[in-house]
Amino acid sequence: MLLTTEQINYIDYVLRNDYSFESFDDLRVELLDHIASDVELEMQNTNISFDDALPKVLYKWKDEISWDRTSKFDSVPKMVSKLWKKLDWKYNYCIIPLTAILSFTAISYSKETWLTYVMYVIGSIGLALGVYILSLFRKNRFNTVLSMYAKNQIKIYISLLALALMANLAFNYSYGDFIDRPLLFVVIQFSLTLIMRSLIMRKNIKIENQLLKVI
Amino acid sequence: MHKKIMYICFIPKDHKYMKKQQQLYKGSLNTIIMKLLEQNGKMYGYEITQKVKEITQGEMNITEGALYPALHKMEADGFLDVEMDRVEGRIRKYYKLTESGVKETVSRMEELENFIRNMQNIVTGPNLKLEM
Numbered sequence: 339m340l341l342t343t344e345q346i347n348y349i350d351y352v353l354r355n356d357y358s359f360e361s362f363d364d365l366r367v368e369l370l371d372h373i374a375s376d377v378e379l380e381m382q383n384t385n386i387s388f389d390d391a392l393p394k395v396l397y398k399w400k401d402e403i404s405w406d407r408t409s410k411f412d413s414v415p416k417m418v419s420k421l422w423k424k425l426d427w428k429y430n431y432c433i434i435p436l437t438a439i440l441s442f443t444a445i446s447y448s449k450e451t452w453l454t455y456v457m458y459v460i461g462s463i464g465l466a467l468g469v470y471i472l473s474l475f476r477k478n479r480f481n482t483v484l485s486m487y488a489k490n491q492i493k494i495y496i497s498l499l500a501l502a503l504m505a506n507l508a509f510n511y512s513y514g515d516f517i518d519r520p521l522l523f524v525v526i527q528f529s530l531t532l533i534m535r536s537l538i539m540r541k542n543i544k545i546e547n548q549l550l551k552v553i
Numbered sequence: 554m555h556k557k558i559m560y561i562c563f564i565p566k567d568h569k570y571m572k573k574q575q576q577l578y579k580g581s582l583n584t585i586i587m588k589l590l591e592q593n594g595k596m597y598g599y600e601i602t603q604k605v606k607e608i609t610q611g612e613m614n615i616t617e618g619a620l621y622p623a624l625h626k627m628e629a630d631g632f633l634d635v636e637m638d639r640v641e642g643r644i645r646k647y648y649k650l651t652e653s654g655v656k657e658t659v660s661r662m663e664e665l666e667n668f669i670r671n672m673q674n675i676v677t678g679p680n681l682k683l684e685m
Contacts, residue, residue: 340641340642343642346642364646367637367643367644367646368598368621368644368646370643370644371597371598371599371640371643371644371645371646372597372598372599372617374643375599376599398616398617399617401618402617402618417618417621420622421622421626421629424622424626424629425629428629483625545635548635548636548637548646549644551637552639552644553644
């Protein structure tokens with residue numbers, strides 16, 4: 339028994355409004371298809387109406403689609419926060435040891451001015467990527483789990499990176515040389531974060547193209 | 554506490570058995586999904602749950618809470634590729650193995666086969682002696 343367009347739209351409405359899937363287009367269409375298929379089977383097997391079958395199916399999903407109140411991510415369904423936590427390990431936390439290694443390596447070159455220039459280049463790349471990601475958000479037609487993750491706190495990272503670069507530049511000018519780089523750790527940390535976010539956005543483009551094909 | 558004991562006492566035998574079976578299957582969920590995708594080319598989430606139910610004659614039930622995190626993780630790891638299509642008035646997201654996903658499936662299947670062989674040797678082998 340196939341659902342009508344009206345019934346499918348109603349499930350979409352429920353997911354958007356009752357379960358905070360408004361900002362996750364890719365996941366919402368996937369869940370919508372799964373829930374609709376399950377509702378169809380339920381209606382066929384138990385001979386009940388759509389109005390009775392939908393709550394029954396949604397009940398199976400309640401743990402996954404409700405808000406995860408223990409998560410550090412605000413107002414997102416548990417499914418999303420689970421994936422974001424995994425992305426955190428892959429794209430966020432791994433940066434900390436990498437930054438530490440690079441910063442400690444830089445100690446051996448403490449008198450070299452070229453390293454300060456390298457730091458400014460890395461910082462500029464980070465800033466440029468941050469601005470590029472922001473411009474992608476403006477053009478985006480869809481919000482996905484990946485794009486919303488990449489967007490999370492991005493303006494803060496860009497601002498802090500710009501501030502760190504300016505502070506280090508002011509420091510260099512006040513001492514009249516390019517040897518000191520007290521904000522190296524901060525610049526590397528935020529630049530790598532923005533580089534990682536741009537990698538996520540690259541993956542997201544693929545998902546967006548798929549959505550564009552069908553919506 | 555009293556309620557809990559009552560609940561445990563009244564769990565039907567079949568339910569307890571199913572729960573134990575589920576725990577055994579849990580560690581192999583990704584391998585099962587990858588194997589199914591290798592055999593069927595491309596599949597969507599609901600289809601995977603139904604196929605597993607059909608193959609295991611209802612003994613294994615992949616819950617939604619386990620399936621999608623596993624699929625999304627494998628997609629993020631680059632083992633799965635996605636394709637979307639409009640079917641029956643809604644959008645359907647299909648998963649298929651990438652090149653690295655195919656290689657990963659082969660190696661995971663080898664690991665699983667070795668595990669099953671070892672378990673079989675242990676279970677059916679002559680008096681098992683533990684050496685310290």
